[in-house]
Amino acid sequence: MNKVLVLHGPNLNLLGTRQPEIYGHETLEDVNNSLYEQAALGGWEITCRQSNHEGELIDLIQAARLDGTAAIIINPAAFTHTSVAILDALNAFEGRVIEVHLSNVHKRESFRHHSYVSLRADGVIAGLGSQGYRAALEAVMQAAA
Ligand code: DQA
Numbered sequence: 001m002n003k004v005l006v007l008h009g010p011n012l013n014l015l016g017t018r019q020p021e022i023y024g025h026e027t028l029e030d031v032n033n034s035l036y037e038q039a040a041l042g043g044w045e046i047t048c049r050q051s052n053h054e055g056e057l058i059d060l061i062q063a064a065r066l067d068g069t070a071a072i073i074i075n076p077a078a079f080t081h082t083s084v085a086i087l088d089a090l091n092a093f094e095g096r097v098i099e100v101h102l103s104n105v106h107k108r109e110s111f112r113h114h115s116y117v118s119l120r121a122d123g124v125i126a127g128l129g130s131q132g133y134r135a136a137l138e139a140v141m142q143a144a145a
Contacts, residue, residue, distance in 0.1 A: 001045045003069045004140055006035060006133065007057055008050035009077030015102075023102050024129045031130045035137055042141040054079055054086065061089040071096040071140040073133060080105070080115045087116040096143065098136040101126040 008028060011018060016027035032048040039046035051057050057079065064072055072093060079086050080101070090097050097120055104127030105112040118124055123139060125132040 001043065002141075002144055003045045003047075003067070004039065004071045004073065004137065005060065005064045005069050006032070006046065006048040006137075007060060007072060007074040007076070008048070009057060009075055009079050010052040012075060012077055013050050013052070026130050031133055034130070035133055038134055038137055039141075042137075044137075044141055046137075054083055058085055058089045061086070061093055064095070065093050069093075069095060070144060071098065073098045073100055073136045073140065074117065075100045075102070075133075076115075076117050080117050081111055082116070084116055087120055090117060090120040096122050096140060098122060098140060099124045100132045100136050102129050102132065103127060 013028055015023055016025055036046055049060055076086055099117045099121040125136055
């Protein structure tokens, strides 16, 4: 079965209560449940993980290299703008990488305009809220069909 890994970076565990005017009212559990449903309909195996720790995200990306994961959908959150280490880990992963941001980072503070992860991402979705994750999953499943 095709496998996809969804990674959520720091503070995304607070979705629904963290600045809802920017990040929306859905919780991370709501978002993940809709992705589990969508993946099941498409016949894909999906794992969704969140971590506040850069090293843990890197470990999960490294594990995905070895377990047959076809694609990673990642919202690296603040690590987007700081983490060469996450970029390096993604560069060592051979499948597809889609970067997702709930907010339109380009409309926000200038420090959010640069993404290390975009240097590796095959696609980037920003500003569509949680719909961005579902669009990314759709794209991953379509590409493999
Ligand atoms: C974010 C945007 C980042 O700049 C921010 O640090 C986040 C979330 C988004 O989904 O819009 O934590 O990745």
